Amino acid sequence: MLFCLLSMQAFAKIDTPVHWKFKSASTGKDQYAVTFTATIDKGWHMYSQFLKSGGPVPTSFKFDNLPSASLLGKVTEKPAALKGYDQSFGMTIEYHENEVTFTQIVRSTDEKAHLTGTLTYMVCSGQKCLPPSDINFDIPVSGALIADGNQATRPEKQKVTAPAQAPVQSMADADHSLLGIFIAGFLGGLAAFFLPCIYPMVPLTVSFFTKRSGTRGQGIRAAVIYGLSIITIYVGLGLLITGIFGASALNEAASSASFNLLFFAILLVFAFSFMGAFEITLPSFFVNKIDQKSESGGWIGLFFMAFTLALVSFSCTGPLIGTLLVEAVSKGTYLGPALGMFGFSLALSLPFTAFAIFPSWLKALPKSGGWLNSVKVSLGLLELALAFKYLTNVDLAYHWGLLSRDLFLGIWIIIFGTLAFYLLGKIRLNHDTEVTSLPLPRLVLAMATMVFIVYLIPGLFGAPLKAISGWLPPQSTQQFTLTGNGPAADAPPSTGHKYAGLFHAPDNIDAFYDYEEGLAYAKKVNKPVLLDFTGWSCTNCRKMEASVWSDPQVLKRLKNDYVLISLYVDDRTGLSESEKYTSKVSSKYIKTLGQKWSDLQEAQFNTNAQPFYVVLEPNGKPAAEPRAFDLDIDAYTSFLDKGIMAAKKSVSL
Template sequence: MKKISLLIFLISIFWFIQPNKSFALKLQADTTANASTDDGFTTVGSAEDSLANSKVKPASQVDTAKTISPTVNDKEAAKPVSLWVTFGLGLLAGIAAFFLPCIFPMVPLTVGFFTKRAESKAKGIKSAVIYGLSIIVIYVALGVIITLIWGASALNQISTDGFFNIFIFIILIIFGVSFLGAFEITLPSSFVNKLDAKSDSKGLGGIFFMAATLAVVSFSCTGPLIGTSLVAINTDLLTPIVVMFGFSLSLALIFTMFAIFPSLMTGLPKSGGWLNSIKVVLGFLELGLSLKFLSTADLAYHWGILDREVFLAIWIVLAILLGVYLLGKIKFSHDSDLAYVSVPRLFIATASFVFAVYLIPGLWGAPLKAVSSLVPPLSTQDFVLTEGGNSTPTKTDVHTKRKYSEFLHIPHGIDGFFDYEEALAYSKTVNKPLFLDFTGHGCVNCREMEAKVWSDPRVLKKLKEDYIVVSLYTDDKTTLPEAEQFNSKVLKTTVNTVGKKFQHLQAEKFNTISQPYYVLLGTEGQELVSPPIGVEYDIDKYLAYLDKGLAEFAKQKK
């Protein structure tokens, strides 16, 4: 009874944690203060993109040691992904895992296991519940181990590192190819056999090892799914635990229900080739997702290996191949013969073909707003046919070449700057307010804002005509000249790249570490509207913010 109480206690702990707020905000100060000297990237796929970023300060100035603490501005700008969303992602991954060929065929084995052991209906239900709780404990324990090994701040730093993005790209490629049937990712057979032997023992130990056997045997299917879920969202203290809890809860509920009510098995479809088809579909999805991580590294380091049209061409080919596969025109090694195309297959194949057709205009510069946050920006495209996709400035006035403009770009033809000091000096000569755009190459929400808000004619008119726009990329890896490098007490590292220069600026001047972050300044560098804003998809509210800045600027000029 004590063991049962312990299991229930471990699960109930989660419900006393308020998962509507991410621990990332609470730990931002420590994350920045302990920033590594390694190059950092903005976080991919999340609402608090590029968490560990900060400010630029002229090298001639003396650093002032300052602890970056989360402020009201920070909370409004970051808008972290709710842990309920993280939990939901884990649930969906668990449901998807159930229909994979490594897990689905184990349902009758599980039912048979409990049918043999059950001396009465009450004991059978008790054993099934313990089995479900054991599944949850095993997977949540794995999440706890991941957190304990790396810690919250380390997880965030790892997720924003350039080499980590390359590593994740390679891992997802391996997972995707594995799901396509090229090879199986399995654990040592001796380890699996030992767990299986212990599952035959009586008592709670046997039930627990039965659950452990399920986790180990299904690793070739669940491993890629869990890995993808963990890297597709921001990593803070609770992320691994919550993902594992959601994932295991799905599996536990399903297997527990079948163990308690074996008659439900009669309503399940028979195992067959459709299970492998689900696995192949997930393989295609993982191959497509992997490109986002490669793109993040490519943009920050300016390798130029994955321009927008190359990225889209690969996605188009993958979408077409997926549709052709679902129609039975392509057969992989583990596939069985397809006698006919079912209605679900037809609908999914159609959706895949529609997605491919939607992407095709992007090869000639169409904005593709639905996926703008995932694909590289238009500035990386070599050929743009549409007028709206032209990424070159529309201004006709002649000016000297602006700093960093040879490798940094602002969308929608905005003729802006990429260096704070240079933009501030220019604003004084033309007597216009500054629009500071703290952004990042890997910032998903930044691309969403540019595609959905900046593209509005009213917003774009104000940015082009009423403000001096300066886009400050906080994750760019271009090396600064040695004379401009300095030690930052705020970041506790040497500022030796363009990105770190503007990381330092944001942290020291504005005491915030999130992107996107939009600040309106006067010609003397004073804030016109406080607090600044971050992600704001309501165009009317965004316009009101810009109008308020213009009104305050006009008032100060009098």
């Protein structure tokens, strides 16, 4: 048996967030309204009946045959369901909070008739989901009855079933990710405003609105329409990206070696473009054609005027937009590209609109000059540093061994050192003007960059650098260390395990990288298992390892009390011909080690998010609710203690 099904009993002792009340009341001659009212604890939500396939389990009712009664219509639910985007399933989810009532109208002439059947529902909080639950009900339809739904079941059939299901990434987590993408887009839009192809156009554009419009009110209205047109154009670009890739591709991008390699190449092109090696431009005939349409009057003319701005400035904004879209796509968030473009365009359009409304503010703007090119080059250096993050994802997945942690840090130190000297005016490129005096903002940025470099340097010798650990290769790839955490230290005991030559657990934890082998060893030594679904390109996995696993109390438990099984879902090591198979879940042909572990996670836990932690007893039974990304050390310690207690209990039995 590859894996045991999660039982509801393992969760029922922990959470019972839904409380049911059943009621039957007459609504007319021989007609009754049977209601199922769920009171939901604060912080939890239950899913509607009306969900698309491929997502969580919807609430459903299965009624038994009614020899003396009949159903009128279908089950209704009130109030109307709320809606929210769930990143894990890549779809909009309909759900209920606080309280919801489901009603089924029944016709019966028999006063002793009973309505029997099974109610299935699933409930989630902002941190976890409980397995779908079944309640078998038996309700007299005639005469009023108010009963506790959790007790008004048929005793001979009272049971709760639970398909393999585990916590999925909550809508709160999805909202957090989307907010981060929006903020990144907004900051990118602010940076784009100070690029050479945007900034000088502000006075010209504002002058156009003020001179062409008959009144100040007309000028303001034109500026607002112009700003909204900018937003429409860029959001449309984000939606186009989403439509091209589709939800499944967006979710797979974060762990796809091909995507990460493509992103590395794209960011290199963008970085060198920003630094003046060449310009990325659109065909002139296309730009001219759009510009001609901008001469039309009314709203159409203003829209194409905004379109012309987007096209003409593409040589500057293209790399910035491309970087933002790469980041949004790699997050695997369906709405990410559109929301990132909304933040970008909002920040870009606000100055044009604001200066058109208050033209006197233009006097306070710094004059255009060589400093604009400095902004462009600085952004190019930042994009160059970001590019290596995607290269290391591919390097780790294919085990090329190109970028160790210290080499990666060395590259970053050189890039940010170059940025610091550039900001101080010690380095000049072809399009730069000589820096005769150093403005205060430029000095502050140079000082901040040097502080960051000083922070990076100890990492060359094995310092954990927890603040940016999610961006770095795993500490196990460190070639030189003074802390004893990398390969330069004594080899960990796991070197004899299957696949140990390809992987290294942090802090020299004795880890297994094959599920069957690790589980067999756990049974042999009678220790609980920490099943760690992780990935080379999983930023949050590295954060958990650097910030939570490194804690003395957590590390002590992982080294002494647990058998750690780390399964890398994006690893590209090929399987032998005898190991390859077709997935029963996705119908895909599984031919790599990462695909095998990803298929295991989807098949047994119905989720593909990482990091994902499962505590198992030595016999493979779940000992606690699985956990996802959470930097709460005390909560993680308690999570591990549950597995230790379960293992001790199994020994006493």
